[in-house]
Amino acid sequence: MPEILDPQSPRLPRPALPGLDGVSPQIRQAILASGQSARLEGGQVLFRQDDPARRCYLVRRGRLKLVKLHEQGKEAVFRYIGPGEITAAVAVFKEKAYPLTAVAIGDTEVAGWDRGTIMALLRQHPDLALHLLQVVVERLDEVQTRYLELSAEQVQQRLARALLRIMKHSGRRTAEGILIDFPLSRQELADYTGTTLFTVSRTLSAWEKNGWVASGRERITITDPHALVKFSETGETD
Amino acid sequence: MPEILDPQSPRLPRPALPGLDGVSPQIRQAILASGQSARLEGGQVLFRQDDPARRCYLVRRGRLKLVKLHEQGKEAVFRYIGPGEITAAVAVFKEKAYPLTAVAIGDTEVAGWDRGTIMALLRQHPDLALHLLQVVVERLDEVQTRYLELSAEQVQQRLARALLRIMKHSGRRTAEGILIDFPLSRQELADYTGTTLFTVSRTLSAWEKNGWVASGRERITITDPHALVKFSETGETD
DNA sequence: CGACGCATTGACAGGGCTCAATTTAAGTGG
DNA sequence: CCACTTAAATTGAGCCCTGTCAATGCGTCG
Numbered sequence: 001m002p003e004i005l006d007p008q009s010p011r012l013p014r015p016a017l018p019g020l021d022g023v024s025p026q027i028r029q030a031i032l033a034s035g036q037s038a039r040l041e042g043g044q045v046l047f048r049q050d051d052p053a054r055r056c057y058l059v060r061r062g063r064l065k066l067v068k069l070h071e072q073g074k075e076a077v078f079r080y081i082g083p084g085e086i087t088a089a090v091a092v093f094k095e096k097a098y099p100l101t102a103v104a105i106g107d108t109e110v111a112g113w114d115r116g117t118i119m120a121l122l123r124q125h126p127d128l129a130l131h132l133l134q135v136v137v138e139r140l141d142e143v144q145t146r147y148l149e150l151s152a153e154q155v156q157q158r159l160a161r162a163l164l165r166i167m168k169h170s171g172r173r174t175a176e177g178i179l180i181d182f183p184l185s186r187q188e189l190a191d192y193t194g195t196t197l198f199t200v201s202r203t204l205s206a207w208e209k210n211g212w213v214a215s216g217r218e219r220i221t222i223t224d225p226h227a228l229v230k231f232s233e234t235g236e237t238d
Numbered sequence: 239m240p241e242i243l244d245p246q247s248p249r250l251p252r253p254a255l256p257g258l259d260g261v262s263p264q265i266r267q268a269i270l271a272s273g274q275s276a277r278l279e280g281g282q283v284l285f286r287q288d289d290p291a292r293r294c295y296l297v298r299r300g301r302l303k304l305v306k307l308h309e310q311g312k313e314a315v316f317r318y319i320g321p322g323e324i325t326a327a328v329a330v331f332k333e334k335a336y337p338l339t340a341v342a343i344g345d346t347e348v349a350g351w352d353r354g355t356i357m358a359l360l361r362q363h364p365d366l367a368l369h370l371l372q373v374v375v376e377r378l379d380e381v382q383t384r385y386l387e388l389s390a391e392q393v394q395q396r397l398a399r400a401l402l403r404i405m406k407h408s409g410r411r412t413a414e415g416i417l418i419d420f421p422l423s424r425q426e427l428a429d430y431t432g433t434t435l436f437t438v439s440r441t442l443s444a445w446e447k448n449g450w451v452a453s454g455r456e457r458i459t460i461t462d463p464h465a466l467v468k469f470s471e472t473g474e475t476d
Numbered sequence: 477c478g479a480c481g482c483a484t485t486g487a488c489a490g491g492g493c494t495c496a497a498t499t500t501a502a503g504t505g506g
Numbered sequence: 507c508c509a510c511t512t513a514a515a516t517t518g519a520g521c522c523c524t525g526t527c528a529a530t531g532c533g534t535c536g
Contacts, residue, residue: 068382074390078382090375092368099379126364130330133371137328140378141337144306144316147385151432152312155524186483194389196525201483217482217533393492424515434493439515455501455514 012171012178018085019058022131031121032058035111040104047088049101055112056091059083062108063170063182066100067191077192078143080105080170080182089136091115092122105182150194153235156203158193160232163213166192167222176214177223185218250409250416256323257296260369269359270296273349278342285326287339293350294329297321300346301408301420304338305429315430316381318343318408318420327374329353330360343420388432391473394441396431398470401451404430405460414452415461423456 020028037060040046046057049068057064059081066079066087078100081087090096094115113121122129149158163180170181186197186204193200204220207213212228214221222228231237258266275298278284284295287306295302297319304317304325316338319325328334332353351359360367387396401418408419424435424442431438442458445451450466452459460466469475 068386070386070390072390076386076389078385089371090379093372093375096375099382122368123364126361126367129364129367129371130360133327133367133374134331136371136374136378137331137334140374140381141328143378143381143385144337147316147381147388148306148308148314150385150388151314152308152310185481197483198485198526199524202485202524205484215483423513435515436494436517437492440492440517443516453515 009172009174009179011181012168012173014168018081018135020084020086020128020131022134023125023127027125032111034117034121035113037109037111040108040110042104042106042108044104046102046104046110047098049099050097053088053091053093053096053098053115055114056086056088056118057102057110057112058086060109060111063105064108064110065103065105065188067103068100075191076194077188079139080166082170082181086135089132092118092132155193155195155199157232157235159189159195159200159203160228162189162193163220163222164225164228164232167225171222174221177221178225179221180219183218184220189220247410247412247417249419250406250411252406256319256373258322258324258366258369260372261363261365265363270349272355272359273351275347275349278346278348280342280344280346282342284340284342284348285336287337288335291326291329291331291334291336291353293352294324294326294356295340295348295350296324298347298349301343302346302348303341303343303426305341306338313429314432315426317377318404320408320419324373327370330356330370393431393433393437395470395473397427397433397438397441398466400427400431401458401460402463402466402470405463409460412459415459416463417459418457421456422458427458 020031023031035058038046040062046064047053047055061083063080063082064087065077066081067075067077069075087100087102088098090098092115122132149161153161166180166184167178171178172181173179186200190197190200204213204215207228208215210224210227212222212224212231214223258269261269273296276284278300284302285291285293299321301318301320302325303315304319305313305315307313325340326336328336330353360370387399391399404418404422405416409416410419411417424438428435428438442451442453445466446453448462448465450460450462450469452461
């Protein structure tokens with residue numbers, strides 16, 4: 001799996017919150033040290049939905065895709081998470097299964113803690129529990145927002161929102177515009193927006209003509225974010 | 239607003255979790271006593287999305303509808319909550335707005351706590367914080383599940399799931415079958431499933447012919463839950 | 477260079493939305 | 507208790523967005 005990005009180009013500034021922010025640096029170090037790390041290669045599954053949730057993870061390098069699979073082969077992508085972000089907070093509770101499946105995108109390294117360790121950490125550091133609650137609330141909010149969009153907006157508008165959301169989270173400024181940080185196929189975008197790869201392809205082609213985006217194989221650059229924002233808010237082509 | 243239900247008929251047994259379960263009865267009493275109560279009549283708004291989140295609430299009597307409104311008039315219904323259930327956990331954090339709007343269905347009574355009080359309670363009772371985290375995780379799970387269904391399934395299947403979900407939460411056994419506890423119009427069901435009142439009406443008419451449901455004005459009884467479950471899982475009419 | 481996987485484009489059809497016209501039922505006032 | 511009002515529900519007709527399927531093009535890698 002190739003690195004598609006120029007490491008020189010700067011990441012976009014993004015609002016801090018994920019991971020272990022909210023505790024002091026030395027405590028963070030101690031926590032990180034207590035985790036067990038694991039390496040994954042592209043496509044490998046870290047945890048699977050409906051399996052009993054035993055461990056909670058933090059991404060150290062690379063990227064995870066969090067999806068939910070449906071019986072008849074479809075899947076919904078919920079998030080792409082990168083270094084510093086945590087997932088599988090459910091592991092805090094016994095008797096619950098993972099709600100999502102986590103798949104590595106390219107080579108990825110994670111740190112993991114089992115339930116006992118997490119509980120101990122949460123009891124030792126009350127700030128951590130509050131921070132975790134905040135992270136979960138944040139995600140609930142995002143899913144609810146996307147649910148509303150899915151039920152109220154047409155495909156193209158949702159696709160615009162998806163690109164902007166992924167761009168904010170994983171964008172990297174380049175000469176052309178803002179490049180999405182990792183390989184992202186039409187099919188993946190379709191799974192993210194609840195449509196088909198064909199509709200995504202057609203739409204990107206049209207936007208390429210408008211000069212809003214520039215795209216290639218598993219590679220997308222937003223060249224006119226402003227136009228895309230306007231469209232994502234109104235759904236109108238004017 | 240009339241009471242549509244016979245108070246004699248038993249509520250379905252439901253898995254406990256919501257509200258203040260998870261703390262001892264006497265503490266629960268103390269907490270309840272510290273809340274400020276308010277009365278609402280049908281249609282009245284308790285809190286509005288995007289308003290700053292100041293208070294967190296527990297339903298004592300009646301019912302709240304939690305929805306998210308979209309610019310162009312559409313709305314998505316996320317939950318109907320009844321006595322004992324809490325909402326607006328976001329109020330725990332400063333600098334965040336309510337993600338949803340809460341509207342009373344019929345006369346309703348709630349208890350509310352402001353941010354300061356909640357924070358104090360959470361610090362006094364660590365169990366409460368963990369329980370709150372559990373409630374939020376539970377809801378995140380449900381929304382993600384519904385998101386997947388919305389993106390992968392057709393209207394009728396989603397409608398079957400919606401009826402069953404609401405039935406489990408707010409069903410009451412009667413001679414005919416299981417009656418939904420509160421006035422529920424075609425439009426509301428449409429907002430719950432992400433469709434239109436027309437499609438809901440047509441579908442319910444068809445199911446009424448099958449003997450799966452019996453329905454009237456803002457009133458729905460599931461007469462053959464088993465058939466509906468089967469359909470909700472396969473989407474097939476066999 | 478050949479092969480495999482991703483992307484593009486066209487043709488087609490159907491699920492479900494839109495809109496309009498009625499019908500039904502509940503609530504209200506005399 | 508009945509006529510009147512109002513809101514919910516039903517039903518039909520038409521069409522459009524978008525999913526489905528098939529054929530082809532293209533970029534990457536072994």
